[in-house]
Amino acid sequence: MSMRLFVSRDAGAVAVGADEVALALEQAAAKRGVAIEIVRTGSRGMYWLEPLVEVATPQGRIAFGPVTESDVPSLLDALASNTPHLLRLGATDEIPWLKRQTRLTFARCGVIDPRSLDDYRAHGGYKGLERALSLGSEAILAEVTASGLRGRGGAGFPTGIKWKTVAQAKADRKFIVCNADEGDSGTFADRMIMEGDPFLVIEGMTTAGITVGATKGYIYIRSEYPHAVEAMNAAIQAAKRGGYLGDKIGGSAYSFDLEVRVGAGAYVCGEETSLLESLEGRRGIVRAKPPLPAHHGLFGKPTVINNVLSFAAIPFILAEGAKAYADFGMGRSRGTMPIQLAGNIRHGGLFETAFGVTLGELVDDIGGGTFTGRPVRAVQVGGPLGAYFPRALFDTPFDYEAFAARDGLIGHGGIVVFDDSVDMRRQARFAMEFCAVESCGKCTPCRIGSTRGVETIEKIINGERVHENLALVEDLCNTMKFGSLCALGGFTPYPVLSALKHFREDFAPIPTTLQAAE
Amino acid sequence: MTTLYEPHYEPWDEARGAEIIAEHAGQEGATLVILHALQEAFGYVPEAAIPMVAQALNLSRAEVHGVFTFYHDFRHKPAGRHVLKLCRAEACQAAGGDALAARAEAKLGVALGNTTADDRVTLEPIYCLGLCATAPSAMLDGRLIGRLDQKRLDALVAEAQR
Numbered sequence: 001m002s003m004r005l006f007v008s009r010d011a012g013a014v015a016v017g018a019d020e021v022a023l024a025l026e027q028a029a030a031k032r033g034v035a036i037e038i039v040r041t042g043s044r045g046m047y048w049l050e051p052l053v054e055v056a057t058p059q060g061r062i063a064f065g066p067v068t069e070s071d072v073p074s075l076l077d078a079l080a081s082n083t084p085h086l087l088r089l090g091a092t093d094e095i096p097w098l099k100r101q102t103r104l105t106f107a108r109c110g111v112i113d114p115r116s117l118d119d120y121r122a123h124g125g126y127k128g129l130e131r132a133l134s135l136g137s138e139a140i141l142a143e144v145t146a147s148g149l150r151g152r153g154g155a156g157f158p159t160g161i162k163w164k165t166v167a168q169a170k171a172d173r174k175f176i177v178c179n180a181d182e183g184d185s186g187t188f189a190d191r192m193i194m195e196g197d198p199f200l201v202i203e204g205m206t207t208a209g210i211t212v213g214a215t216k217g218y219i220y221i222r223s224e225y226p227h228a229v230e231a232m233n234a235a236i237q238a239a240k241r242g243g244y245l246g247d248k249i250g251g252s253a254y255s256f257d258l259e260v261r262v263g264a265g266a267y268v269c270g271e272e273t274s275l276l277e278s279l280e281g282r283r284g285i286v287r288a289k290p291p292l293p294a295h296h297g298l299f300g301k302p303t304v305i306n307n308v309l310s311f312a313a314i315p316f317i318l319a320e321g322a323k324a325y326a327d328f329g330m331g332r333s334r335g336t337m338p339i340q341l342a343g344n345i346r347h348g349g350l351f352e353t354a355f356g357v358t359l360g361e362l363v364d365d366i367g368g369g370t371f372t373g374r375p376v377r378a379v380q381v382g383g384p385l386g387a388y389f390p391r392a393l394f395d396t397p398f399d400y401e402a403f404a405a406r407d408g409l410i411g412h413g414g415i416v417v418f419d420d421s422v423d424m425r426r427q428a429r430f431a432m433e434f435c436a437v438e439s440c441g442k443c444t445p446c447r448i449g450s451t452r453g454v455e456t457i458e459k460i461i462n463g464e465r466v467h468e469n470l471a472l473v474e475d476l477c478n479t480m481k482f483g484s485l486c487a488l489g490g491f492t493p494y495p496v497l498s499a500l501k502h503f504r505e506d507f508a509p510i511p512t513t514l515q516a517a518e
Numbered sequence: 519m520t521t522l523y524e525p526h527y528e529p530w531d532e533a534r535g536a537e538i539i540a541e542h543a544g545q546e547g548a549t550l551v552i553l554h555a556l557q558e559a560f561g562y563v564p565e566a567a568i569p570m571v572a573q574a575l576n577l578s579r580a581e582v583h584g585v586f587t588f589y590h591d592f593r594h595k596p597a598g599r600h601v602l603k604l605c606r607a608e609a610c611q612a613a614g615g616d617a618l619a620a621r622a623e624a625k626l627g628v629a630l631g632n633t634t635a636d637d638r639v640t641l642e643p644i645y646c647l648g649l650c651a652t653a654p655s656a657m658l659d660g661r662l663i664g665r666l667d668q669k670r671l672d673a674l675v676a677e678a679q680r
Binding site: 278344 | 546547548549550551552553575581585588589591592607608609610611612613614616621635642645646647648649650651652654660661663665
């Protein structure tokens with residue numbers, strides 16, 4: 001009997017040598033005359049252990065990592081003789097970092113072959129859609145609403161209400177659009193799920209289609225994610241062959257088709273109206289709202305536009321029921337959030353857990369602090385538009401409202417860790433620079449404010465009239481916050497103001513009179 | 519698998535360009551799809567193609583030009599033989615990306631966003647490859663590299679210069 005091995009094909013694993021390890025395993029096994037089968041899965045999300053190699057045993061999978069090409073001979077020796085190996089991590093499911101997670105959305109990621117529809121179905125895939133088909137539109141809407149699911153792209157708008165609005169709209173055509181323009185630094189959950197469990201996204205979008213009466217969907221994936229584009233296209237073809245896309249889905253009366261469209265390197269296209277413009281073949285210029293995309297979306301038709309993770313949460317909710325999902329979480333943040341630990345962090349990766357875990361637990365305990373071994377000084381939560389939090393705010397629970405109450409946001413769930421070598425003036429300037437480069441140009445506060453912001457912070461760095469310029473930056477941030485059309489100009493003040501507020505010592509020497517008073 | 523993938527592009531040819539445009543023109547909102555396809559074939563979007571796209575989609579030349587210039591991905595001239603992209607976003611900054619970018623600029627003698635005088639290497643910033651847990655990261659002609667350090671960067675630069 002051949003030995004079954006699992007090696008990730010996730011871009012993050014490939015970037016640290018997973019392809020080379022898979023090839024070395026194949027070659028070494030062939031040389032020894034050992035029959036092996038390598039399944040290329042998604043990633044388990046423990047990136048410090050990638051390339052991770054798992055082997056199937058009657059007691060479940062056993063993990064080894066991080067494996068390099070040179071470890072392959074000794075690894076095969078250990079597997080053949082069933083002897084210990086330095087890189088052996090034990091049963092994968094028992095690894096504490098994985099075991100303490102609540103994987104509802106990422107349950108299959110890293111486990112199944114993302115190219116195989118059969119594998120997806122064998123692991124509970126399409127159970128949600130089957131139930132949805134038997135429920136019908138109104139009952140599905142009731143389930144999605146009762147689950148408490150809120151948009152995982154960052155805005156946190158209740159998904160059930162969005163879907164209901166589109167379901168009630170009258171039009172000859174409606175669309176489902178998946179926002180896979182995951183441009184926030186520190187986030188990679190969309191990429192991982194598209195590469196590791198693409199049928200899940202298809203199932204979620206198909207469910208949305210039958211609920212609101214749309215027959216066509218688009219997945220807009222950023223061009224920086226070629227592996228995700230390939231994985232989604234392969235899965236769409238497989239779903240079509242298997243009767244899960246196209247006419248009469250799963251033997252029902254419903255039709256639904258999907259197409260991947262690739263972005264072209266514009267960060268602002270992650271904003272939903274800009275994305276719709278881009279899908280229509282135009283410059284990614286933000287639209288004023290109202291009208292909402294739910295009424296007047298893609299090609300002017302009612303459109304459900306949701307983030308990848310929102311669609312990916314749907315199959316669980318329908319398969320297991322709204323209550324099973326809503327039982328997790330805190331306050332108005334129900335269910336689980338796939339949190340991404342990134343930057344200067346020892347144990348970086350994807351950690352899915354119920355809302356309510358504190359920032360300190362995530363960074364210190366789960367993330368293990370910095371990989372440089374230096375103290376954590378700042379963490380940016382929620383991408384380039386998210387606030388920088390100091391250690392003093394590490395008791396903040398991961399929850400939409402709790403972060404908002406502290407002038408921050410959870411955004412798409414990315415946490416970027418910085419050690420004490422960080423210069424917060426540079427981070428504040430970068431936030432403005434990024435906004436200036438990526439601004440679509442439609443509204444003045446964002447287009448011009450960001451450039452003035454860069455200039456003014458530059459002056460502060462150069463020590464020119466520091467206190468006056470700090471006041472000017474704060475004033476400018478308020479103008480951008482309240483006067484911009486979308487989140488790019490509107491949220492760029494978050495990293496800038498939080499840097500000023502929590503790390504003031506980086507911007508200006510504290511006046512000597514104050515120091516004396518303390 | 520560590521061998522360098524060298525992109526091969528066709529020289530610009532009007533008939534071939536027209537064929538590519540016609541292949542995609544029937545799709546709804548086809549402008550980006552066509553521009554991507556042209557760049558994939560020729561390595562850039564030749565100026566001569568812009569009015570052809572406009573005519574095929576019944577748009578003005580200005581509209582197509584506007585789309586072409588809005589997006590960072592589209593090139594108006596061919597890149598160097600190899601393209602080295604360094605991730606410059608926050609997660610990579612936190613992991614020492616600033617120093618590595620400065621090192622790459624010094625080694626190649628060009629600032630980010632430029633091509634070496636011998637046309638061998640185009641060095642570009644990229645804002646997030648989504649490899650934020652194995653930062654800093656880079657991409658050389660479509661190949662991803664994570665956990666970049668000085669040694670690995672030097673090897674990449676040398677590889678790109680070959």
